[in-house]
Amino acid sequence: MERLIDPVIADLQHEYEEAIRRGDVWRSRSIRVAGYIAFWKVAGLAALSADRRLSRALAFALSTGTIITALLVWVTLAAVPPRIDYSGRTTWLVLYLIPQALTISVPVCLALGVFCRLRGRNPTGAARRTVLALAIGCSLASFANLGWITPAANNAFRVFLVGRPEVRGANELTIGELRRRVHLALPGEIPEALPPAFWYHARLALVAAPPVLCLFAFATATIRRGRSGLMVLATLTFFVGCYAFFTPSQVAELARWLPVSAIAWIPNTVVGLATIAIAFTRPRATEATAG
Amino acid sequence: MSPLHRIPTLPPKEALILDLLARESEMYGLQLVAASKGRLRRGTVYVTLGRMEEKGYVSSRLEDAPPDAGGLPRRIYEPTAFGRRVLSAWAHVARRLSPEFAR
Numbered sequence: 001m002e003r004l005i006d007p008v009i010a011d012l013q014h015e016y017e018e019a020i021r022r023g024d025v026w027r028s029r030s031i032r033v034a035g036y037i038a039f040w041k042v043a044g045l046a047a048l049s050a051d052r053r054l055s056r057a058l059a060f061a062l063s064t065g066t067i068i069t070a071l072l073v074w075v076t077l078a079a080v081p082p083r084i085d086y087s088g089r090t091t092w093l094v095l096y097l098i099p100q101a102l103t104i105s106v107p108v109c110l111a112l113g114v115f116c117r118l119r120g121r122n123p124t125g126a127a128r129r130t131v132l133a134l135a136i137g138c139s140l141a142s143f144a145n146l147g148w149i150t151p152a153a154n155n156a157f158r159v160f161l162v163g164r165p166e167v168r169g170a171n172e173l174t175i176g177e178l179r180r181r182v183h184l185a186l187p188g189e190i191p192e193a194l195p196p197a198f199w200y201h202a203r204l205a206l207v208a209a210p211p212v213l214c215l216f217a218f219a220t221a222t223i224r225r226g227r228s229g230l231m232v233l234a235t236l237t238f239f240v241g242c243y244a245f246f247t248p249s250q251v252a253e254l255a256r257w258l259p260v261s262a263i264a265w266i267p268n269t270v271v272g273l274a275t276i277a278i279a280f281t282r283p284r285a286t287e288a289t290a291g
Numbered sequence: 292m293s294p295l296h297r298i299p300t301l302p303p304k305e306a307l308i309l310d311l312l313a314r315e316s317e318m319y320g321l322q323l324v325a326a327s328k329g330r331l332r333r334g335t336v337y338v339t340l341g342r343m344e345e346k347g348y349v350s351s352r353l354e355d356a357p358p359d360a361g362g363l364p365r366r367i368y369e370p371t372a373f374g375r376r377v378l379s380a381w382a383h384v385a386r387r388l389s390p391e392f393a394r
Contacts, residue, residue, distance in 0.1 A: 003351070003366070004341050008333075010363035011321040017362070034333060041334030049338065 004046045008039050057116035065109030068240055072101035075244050084161060096157035099150045100171075103142055103206050104243050108236050110138050111213035115232050118221035131214055138210035146203045147175035170199035178203070193248035194260060201264035212268045213239065216275040223278060235274055242267040299346065301381045304339050307331065309348060309370055309378040317369040319354070340368055348374035 012035035019028035048055040076097050080086060086093055114131055123131075155172040170178060170192060181196040216235060220228045254263055301309070311326050312318060320340065324331045331339075343349045350371050353364040370378070 003344065004337050006363055007320050007337050007340075007366040010365045011319060011333075013362035014365055015321055038333040038337075042337050045335065045338045046341075049342075 004042055005039070008035070008042050012038070054117055057113045060116050061109045061113030064112050065105045068105040068108055069098065069101040072104060072240075072244055073097045076100070080161065086161060089160065092160055093157060096153045096160065099145055099153045103146055103150060104209075104240060106138055106142065107206075107209040107213045108240060110134060110210055111217035111236060112232070114214055115217040115221045115228075118218065119228065121222070123218070123222065128218075131218055132211075135211040135214040139207055142210060143175075143207045146206055151175075170194075170196050173199075175200075175203060193252045194255070198251065198255075198260035198264055201261040205265045205268050208268055209239075212271050212275075216271050216278075219275045219278045231274075231278070235271055239267050239271060299348075299377050301348075301377055304331065304335075305343050305348065306378065306381060308336075308339060308343065308368075309374050312349060312368060312370040313375060313378060317367050319365045319367050323368075343374070344368075347371055348377060 012031065016028055016031050016035070019031055048058070073094055077086075077090075077093060114134075118127065118131075151172050151174050155168060158169075158172065170181075173181065173196075178196055178200045182200045213236070217232065220232050251260075251263055307327060307330055308323060311323055315322075315326070318326065320336050321333060323340075324333050324336055340349060340351070344351060348371060349368045351366050351368045354367050355364075
């Protein structure tokens with residue numbers, strides 16, 4: 001670090017001081033911004049080149065995340081009725097569907113990254129804190145996405161596909177609007193197979209998904225190698241499958257036996273139970289320490 | 292291991308840095324960025340220089356800052372004799388092969 005970070009800071013300080021000496025305020029400000037960007041870039045590149053395991057984990061998680069995002073976008077586009085012709089407009093439709101897909105692919109991507117980085121190791125305190133910070137950060141980003149960005153993108157998707165709708169579905173309401181509808185027991189503006197309570201709880205469950213999946217990945221990574229990779233693959237496939245392949249009518253069938261709010265939390269509950277089972281039943285890895 | 296695996300490699304960015312250093316004899320990171328006319332970025336030049344130092348192409352020292360100067364001293368880079376030889380060998384190979392590629 002002394003040979004990578006210190007030169008960045010030293011050069012930045014000298015360039016900044018020179019600009020100040022010349023009285024060039026705007027130049028000094030631009031140097032400061034460019035310097036901060038350069039600093040973080042160097043720090044990131046240095047961390048990646050020093051930790052090959054981290055770079056491999058990042059590459060694997062990002063490529064898997066991209067595939068899952070593409071799969072989720074494709075599933076939604078494939079569900080568009082054949083009578084609606086969207087040829088020539090596919091790029092925009094795909095862009096509108098990406099925020100919704102990210103709410104599922106980002107937690108999965110994060111869990112895979114954590115698992116690959118920590119697999120078969122005893123994580124240090126710093127590693128635990130980093131994972132926790134990443135999970136909370138992702139959860140907050142997910143809340144903003146599910147609360148405002150995804151509803152707007154979903155609405156734009158429907159407007160672009162079938163023209164301006166007079167009413168909005170549950171997936172096009174902001175989290176506040178949806179919450180009001182649930183608490184005042186208002187019916188949806190359009191007839192839907194599921195009540196607003198399901199969609200509200202499904203969003204909350206997705207906000208909670210990053211910490212839940214991270215904990216699962218953490219618990220699985222710290223047990224001895226063997227079938228841990230298979231367990232992660234099966235659990236994450238189940239998690240993605242719940243959101244990608246269950247239709248509202250299938251969920252409505254399930255609602256005969258379970259409250260809709262409980263159904264929305266099934267993916268998280270299953271992953272949480274798997275985490276508890278792993279944490280309390282499997283021997284821990286002792287081969288190395290991961291920082 | 293075959294002798295081919297032991298031949299030092301010189302990616303384009305490292306070749307550019309060695310070329311600039313060979314002309315000016317010693318420079319610091321941002322001087323290299325400015326002299327490269329946009330071909331080097333301030334976010335990547337330090338990582339490349341670090342890698343080149345590990346390979347033995349360049350060496351570095353901290354500048355002798357005036358006593359009243361605040362902040363960290365800058366790190367000055369210069370090409371090593373090995374770095375100069377690698378650059379010259381690669382330039383020779385490039386000159387020999389460029390007519391083949393230009394055809």
